[in-house]
Amino acid sequence: MENRMPLNCPSCDKTLEVSTLKCPGCETTVNGNFPLPLLASLTNDEQSFIVEFVKSSGSLKEMARHLGLSYPSVRNRLDELIEKIKATENQRQ
Amino acid sequence: MKRLLSDRKSIYNPFKYIAGERALLLGAGIILLSALAGYYSNTWLDGILDMHYGPEAPFHWHLAMGLINWLSLLIVLAPLAYILTDTKIRLVDLAGTFAMARLPMLIAVLTGFFNAPARVSRHIIYIYLEAGEPVELSVMDYGLTVLLLIVVLIMIIWQVALLFNAYKLCANLKQNRAAISFTAGFVIAYVVSKLLIAWLQNLLL
Numbered sequence: 001m002e003n004r005m006p007l008n009c010p011s012c013d014k015t016l017e018v019s020t021l022k023c024p025g026c027e028t029t030v031n032g033n034f035p036l037p038l039l040a041s042l043t044n045d046e047q048s049f050i051v052e053f054v055k056s057s058g059s060l061k062e063m064a065r066h067l068g069l070s071y072p073s074v075r076n077r078l079d080e081l082i083e084k085i086k087a088t089e090n091q092r093q
Numbered sequence: 094m095k096r097l098l099s100d101r102k103s104i105y106n107p108f109k110y111i112a113g114e115r116a117l118l119l120g121a122g123i124i125l126l127s128a129l130a131g132y133y134s135n136t137w138l139d140g141i142l143d144m145h146y147g148p149e150a151p152f153h154w155h156l157a158m159g160l161i162n163w164l165s166l167l168i169v170l171a172p173l174a175y176i177l178t179d180t181k182i183r184l185v186d187l188a189g190t191f192a193m194a195r196l197p198m199l200i201a202v203l204t205g206f207f208n209a210p211a212r213v214s215r216h217i218i219y220i221y222l223e224a225g226e227p228v229e230l231s232v233m234d235y236g237l238t239v240l241l242l243i244v245v246l247i248m249i250i251w252q253v254a255l256l257f258n259a260y261k262l263c264a265n266l267k268q269n270r271a272a273i274s275f276t277a278g279f280v281i282a283y284v285v286s287k288l289l290i291a292w293l294q295n296l297l298l
Contacts, residue, residue: 068110
């Protein structure tokens with residue numbers, strides 16, 4: 001089972017930041033305060049949705065066919081995602 | 094299609110999986126079959142929520158009633174959806190899902206093939222309006238009529254649930270906004286369907 005990266009602090013629920021990065025080759029570690037990229041702050045499902053969207057060249061029709069969902073279902077999911085991204089952006093500003 | 098059949102919620106919201114042109118094609122078939130069944134069973138769908146065991150009428154009249162019921166929903170709820178939504182919506186989704194949502198009424202029309210409700214109707218008319226001829230009714234006639242009325246009632250409720258979910262999904266409206274606008278639009282659409290059918294009945298029959 002793939003480990004899921006936690007996005008929020010389990011104690012105060014604030015968005016987590018990256019403090020350590022590690023090279024898997026030479027085990028060099030870099031410490032600092034790095035905010036999560038916007039896309040990384042989305043859930044796995046939301047990230048997969050964006051990947052599908054790009055792979056379908058932004059065609060919701062093709063995406064709907066590929067996911068086995070109707071066009072309005074896919075479009076509504078995209079609208080929800082847009083809302084979430086806007087809210088995250090506002091939070092960061 | 095597999096996902097549609099395996100998802101239990103599809104019974105009142107199949108539109109998560111089917112909308113647009115496919116739904117319109119299926120819906121057109123449902124309206125056509127309902128008209129055929131209505132023609133052969135003398136069952137009138139004379140309003141979005143109405144089903145009556147009526148006199149014989151030509152096939153084109155049954156088809157006209159089916160189309161009026163569907164169009165009444167579309168001409169009232171589609172503009173509402175366009176006004177209230179914050180996103181891009183497609184008319185074909187609303188048209189297709191509204192047509193598909195008429196499926197329960199096709200099942201309701203099939204009850205018209207049983208004689209019992211019509212016999213009970215004739216009996217009531219004879220007793221209370223003193224018109225027609227006396228009808229001998231058995232316990233089976235009463236029992237079957239009650240059972241079929243319950244089936245029709247469930248089909249009408251199912252149709253409203255399907256229509257609401259179709260409207261909510263295709264217009265991407267949230268709970269309260271969807272519920273209030275749908276209720277208002279649905280009542281208007283019902284009145285429009287009744288008025289159009291009454292007007293057309295005078296012209297065609």
